[in-house]
Amino acid sequence: MAFLSEIAMDNPSAISFASGAPAEACFELERWLKVIPRFQHDIAAARNIDAMAAGRMLGQYGRTSGLINDLIAENLLKDYGVECTPDRVIVTNGCQEALLMCLQTLCASEDDVVLARNPTYIGVTGAAALSGIRLYPLESNADESVASSFRRAVLALTLQGKRPRAFYLIPDFDNPTGDVLSVLDRRAVLAVAAEYGVVILEDNPYGMFRFEGSLIPPLAALDSSGTVIFLGTYSKTLCPAVRVGCAALPETLFGAVSGRLALAKKLRERKSFLSVTTSQINQALVGGILLEEAGSLARIVEPARRFYQTNRDVMLQSILAAFDDDRSLVKWNVPSGGFFLSMELPFSFGKDDMMECVATHGVIAMPMSFFALDGSQQNLVRLSFSNVTPEEITSGVERFARYVRDRLNTVAGF
Amino acid sequence: MAFLSEIAMDNPSAISFASGAPAEACFELERWLKVIPRFQHDIAAARNIDAMAAGRMLGQYGRTSGLINDLIAENLLKDYGVECTPDRVIVTNGCQEALLMCLQTLCASEDDVVLARNPTYIGVTGAAALSGIRLYPLESNADESVASSFRRAVLALTLQGKRPRAFYLIPDFDNPTGDVLSVLDRRAVLAVAAEYGVVILEDNPYGMFRFEGSLIPPLAALDSSGTVIFLGTYSKTLCPAVRVGCAALPETLFGAVSGRLALAKKLRERKSFLSVTTSQINQALVGGILLEEAGSLARIVEPARRFYQTNRDVMLQSILAAFDDDRSLVKWNVPSGGFFLSMELPFSFGKDDMMECVATHGVIAMPMSFFALDGSQQNLVRLSFSNVTPEEITSGVERFARYVRDRLNTVAGF
Numbered sequence: 001m002a003f004l005s006e007i008a009m010d011n012p013s014a015i016s017f018a019s020g021a022p023a024e025a026c027f028e029l030e031r032w033l034k035v036i037p038r039f040q041h042d043i044a045a046a047r048n049i050d051a052m053a054a055g056r057m058l059g060q061y062g063r064t065s066g067l068i069n070d071l072i073a074e075n076l077l078k079d080y081g082v083e084c085t086p087d088r089v090i091v092t093n094g095c096q097e098a099l100l101m102c103l104q105t106l107c108a109s110e111d112d113v114v115l116a117r118n119p120t121y122i123g124v125t126g127a128a129a130l131s132g133i134r135l136y137p138l139e140s141n142a143d144e145s146v147a148s149s150f151r152r153a154v155l156a157l158t159l160q161g162k163r164p165r166a167f168y169l170i171p172d173f174d175n176p177t178g179d180v181l182s183v184l185d186r187r188a189v190l191a192v193a194a195e196y197g198v199v200i201l202e203d204n205p206y207g208m209f210r211f212e213g214s215l216i217p218p219l220a221a222l223d224s225s226g227t228v229i230f231l232g233t234y235s236k237t238l239c240p241a242v243r244v245g246c247a248a249l250p251e252t253l254f255g256a257v258s259g260r261l262a263l264a265k266k267l268r269e270r271k272s273f274l275s276v277t278t279s280q281i282n283q284a285l286v287g288g289i290l291l292e293e294a295g296s297l298a299r300i301v302e303p304a305r306r307f308y309q310t311n312r313d314v315m316l317q318s319i320l321a322a323f324d325d326d327r328s329l330v331k332w333n334v335p336s337g338g339f340f341l342s343m344e345l346p347f348s349f350g351k352d353d354m355m356e357c358v359a360t361h362g363v364i365a366m367p368m369s370f371f372a373l374d375g376s377q378q379n380l381v382r383l384s385f386s387n388v389t390p391e392e393i394t395s396g397v398e399r400f401a402r403y404v405r406d407r408l409n410t411v412a413g414f
Numbered sequence: 415m416a417f418l419s420e421i422a423m424d425n426p427s428a429i430s431f432a433s434g435a436p437a438e439a440c441f442e443l444e445r446w447l448k449v450i451p452r453f454q455h456d457i458a459a460a461r462n463i464d465a466m467a468a469g470r471m472l473g474q475y476g477r478t479s480g481l482i483n484d485l486i487a488e489n490l491l492k493d494y495g496v497e498c499t500p501d502r503v504i505v506t507n508g509c510q511e512a513l514l515m516c517l518q519t520l521c522a523s524e525d526d527v528v529l530a531r532n533p534t535y536i537g538v539t540g541a542a543a544l545s546g547i548r549l550y551p552l553e554s555n556a557d558e559s560v561a562s563s564f565r566r567a568v569l570a571l572t573l574q575g576k577r578p579r580a581f582y583l584i585p586d587f588d589n590p591t592g593d594v595l596s597v598l599d600r601r602a603v604l605a606v607a608a609e610y611g612v613v614i615l616e617d618n619p620y621g622m623f624r625f626e627g628s629l630i631p632p633l634a635a636l637d638s639s640g641t642v643i644f645l646g647t648y649s650k651t652l653c654p655a656v657r658v659g660c661a662a663l664p665e666t667l668f669g670a671v672s673g674r675l676a677l678a679k680k681l682r683e684r685k686s687f688l689s690v691t692t693s694q695i696n697q698a699l700v701g702g703i704l705l706e707e708a709g710s711l712a713r714i715v716e717p718a719r720r721f722y723q724t725n726r727d728v729m730l731q732s733i734l735a736a737f738d739d740d741r742s743l744v745k746w747n748v749p750s751g752g753f754f755l756s757m758e759l760p761f762s763f764g765k766d767d768m769m770e771c772v773a774t775h776g777v778i779a780m781p782m783s784f785f786a787l788d789g790s791q792q793n794l795v796r797l798s799f800s801n802v803t804p805e806e807i808t809s810g811v812e813r814f815a816r817y818v819r820d821r822l823n824t825v826a827g828f
Contacts, residue, residue, distance in 0.1 A: 029695070056438035057438070059654065094690055132546070235475075239473035240474055242693065243507075272540065273537065274511075274544070275510060276508055276537070280655040281447070281656065281657075281695075281696065
């Protein structure tokens, strides 16, 4: 995706709906850095050592599985309803490391494969590719439920001699689609996973950014069979530079505590060779904020949540206004949270189209096919509203609508 | 290596020569954290933005290849004599990530293998193992030079249809042996690498901790053929929790700039799926210190350097005193820098012996066979003097000498 930043640099006046980075306006880095010394004093008191000794301890490598596991466990319960004990938390260098170590540990033999929805987050595609792990997209027949296509994929792969070991998904405000999995779908997916012994890797970067409706419990909170590893991150709730995430393991792995203990051991060992340990400075920053906020980031994320909601509203209004003359030209979803909206165009839109669109109309839209595992999604784009201003959204959507019309006219005028 | 911390926890009164962690007494975390806001203001001035915007920028993901590449390039020149341009630096999440991404990128096919000295650092053994990459130890015939056994290994592996792609080594104050590669050996190793197209991965965590003699230029500073990737870290010069390291690429890869550019691109892509980016908070900390110190950490490491030198001296004196009656019982090297001393015992010393030694004599010595790639090094131990006090060293060496004698007496009395 490096070419995306090159495109943005080559076209400084372009408006970009490509970046899924969080809104910088909500970062409070200077204030957050000040909690590190406070965390240092708190941990000194908790361990009955002096503050200087605590500072020295923080400077060291620390435990492979992390320093703030108790605070993260409390946070997962308070903000996501996910029950977890500190010993089941492995603190990671961002969520990407959690994902990588889970994929690599679960898929130890050549026949072990991973499933993902289609389209899916690029980070899982890349992590699987660099690990030599085959990633299979769920086929989505019209009106078929996720659980049904999950079951079909497991059965088909098993017939081919493959072992589906994990199913990766973002059930809340999915990247790239913005969609949410219903509670019924979640329960059905859990049942299939439990039946076939497939671990669910539940990624949840956007769960705190809900605009309407009530919380649907994460799969990990609905899991009674020991099938879900919950992947957490503070990149969106605080900021990406904290580079702190986690993997939270279920109490049992498919009913066996011993299975979970064995998996945790393997994950820790792998982590020790991926990154040695997660920076205790960064853990102190996250831990200090969690202590200040009594375990919930709800108060801190509220301005960002409102910012994203306003942007989502502006984007929806802009789309309605820009396609006012003919609303059947494009279709779009109404994301109830998160950073992303999907739009279907009346023509295919790939990398070359994206380049042409930015050159001629000054707006960057992300082809959904970039996130596809099978060359599908040709007519779809992902429009991110997380790191743009309302003014940019209005103007960017106008530009994109003009591009859509100009392109149809060109085709028509051929 | 998790069992090492368990042993230490189970035997709290034991003295440990096992940990290669740096001396905490020299960390100045509280002071170092204060440079982050200063770095923020400096980067604001450099980019002509306000300090708040700079703070927001620092909170973001940032460039895959890093933010402080210019400061690191300056530092490599000033502290190591390694010339590098900022565009050839990739900032990593500690040196472990640099090592991992180089191994995985250089060894793309099944026949690609890596060479290492024997014994070698556990981090490279683990990184290769988790990447499914075969790591071959150099055989060391008596009096054979490193370059000669390097050449023999390359030729033997090539005959077997393997492609030796990289040779990993720590030429300065090696972990685990404490040895230094002479300048003649360095030049000879470089010649073999250039002749056979093998990339040298030069790891240099201890180079700033020289106790006597003058600097021997790193291989990267002697390299005129484009064979050396220099791996840097701030874990020992500052502290491990900064989790900032780097890979510094040669100007050309075996004479071709295009080869280096292609390699750099692949490394960046791999890094983006290993850790996305290196925390800009941590980079700001390191960058801020480098700015304050005008590019050299010589002043900052001086107390630590003296601390390690004193500890090395105390360890040597303690060994002489403890084996005063019979100095032929054991042999040891005199490390001219770094954290580690090697000792040869008159019997083999493995994991069980280590456990017995701590239980009966209250001292933890690290079997060198833990670092061996081929079951060798049975009679050797690594004694680390980096994270113990002089008093602990004196007492620990006495205990270990008593263990050696008791064990010989037991054997004799059988």
